[in-house]
Each structure stands twice: as structure tokens, then as C-alpha cells.
Amino acid sequence: MKYTSSEVxxxxxxxxxxxxxxxxxENLGSTFLVASGEDVESLRPEYDYAQMQQAxxxxxxxxxxxxxALNVFNSTHKLPGYxxxxxxxxxxxxxxxxxxxRLGSMRSNLPKTRERGMHTGGNxxxxxxxxxxxxxxxxxxxETSAELAAIQxxxxxxxxxxxxxxxx
Numbered sequence: 001m002k003y004t005s006s007e008v009x010x011x012x013x014x015x016x017x018x019x020x021x022x023x024x025x026e027n028l029g030s031t032f033l034v035a036s037g038e039d040v041e042s043l044r045p046e047y048d049y050a051q052m053q054q055a056x057x058x059x060x061x062x063x064x065x066x067x068x069a070l071n072v073f074n075s076t077h078k079l080p081g082y083x084x085x086x087x088x089x090x091x092x093x094x095x096x097x098x099x100x101x102r103l104g105s106m107r108s109n110l111p112k113t114r115e116r117g118m119h120t121g122g123n124x125x126x127x128x129x130x131x132x133x134x135x136x137x138x139x140x141x142x143e144t145s146a147e148l149a150a151i152q153x154x155x156x157x158x159x160x161x162x163x164x165x166x167x168x
Contacts, residue, residue, distance in 0.1 A: 016063070073164040074090065106132070
């Protein structure tokens with residue numbers, strides 16, 4: 001069947017929830033406590049080791065198959081409007097986010113600020129000076145912010161419109 005990347009993400013989320021549920025059931029059913037003198041069989045929880053392992057393996061195989069198909073799709077399809085693959089965009093977005101955060105701090109620096117608490121006495125006053133023009137940082141922040149928003153929007157559109165073939 002054909003699915004969008006957004007639909008695939010929802011399928012993967014559901015499979016991960018199913019896996020967590022299976023692990024929880026395994027944790028609850030694989031061991032149990034019995035006080036001496038109690039009837040072990042009447043207290044034994046329902047649990048089939050082989051069946052549980054098979055269910056976990058099947059779930060994990062589905063996740064692998066779907067993630068592989070998504071990875072191949074993302075590494076072979078270009079993001080419309082950009083000369084990069086979807087896979088590259090998924091790497092670029094956190095890079096741009098980190099750059100935006102760094103530039104956000106740099107743009108707010110004053111060209112010259114007085115340092116406090118460096119010396120307990122004397123007439124020496126220390127100043128921290130920027131080694132760049134904060135206006136340049138502001139400009140680069142604005143450009144990075146716009147680029148990040150544009151790529152995120154393009155990726156959102158791609159993820160909700162382009163379809164890939166996956167056999168569940």
C-alpha cells in the first residue's frame with residue numbers, strides 16, 4: 001500500500017506502543033511470587049514464552065521493514081524547491097536550529113559590557129568586548145530563522161503529500 005511519511009510515522013508510533021505493551025506483559029507474566037504453602041498453579045499468570053517471543057520478533061520485523069522503506073524513500077527523493085534529499089533536510093533542520101540558538105545568544109550581546117566580580121579590590125575594571133558586530137549576528141539569525149521555517153514548511157508539505165510503497 002501507499003502511505004505518506006506522516007501516515008508512516010503514525011504506524012511506527014502504534015507499533016512502538018504495541019512493542020511497549022508486549023514488553024510490559026512479558027515483565028508482568030514471565031515471573032511471579034508465591035508464598036510457601038500456596039498453590040503455585042492457581043497463582044501462575046497466563047504467559048506463553050514462545051508466543052511472546054514470536055510476537056516481539058514479528059513486531060520488530062515490521063518496524064525494521066517500515067523504517068528501511070522510509071529511509072530508502074527519504075534518501076532517494078529530493079525536497080521540492082531544494083537541491084537536497086529529504087534525508088539531508090532531516091540532518092539540516094537540527095543544524096539550522098542549533099545555529100539559530102547560537103546566533104540568538106550572539107545577537108543579544110552588547111558590543112561592550114562590564115564584567116562583575118572579577119576583582120575584589122583595586123581600580124581595575126574589566127570589560128567584555130564582542131569580536132564581531134552584533135548586527136551581523138542579528139542579520140544571520142533572521143536569515144537562518146527564515147531558512148529553517150521554509151525548509152520545515154517544505155518538509156511538512158512533502159510528508160503529507162508524497163507517498164511511498166510499504167508492505168505491512
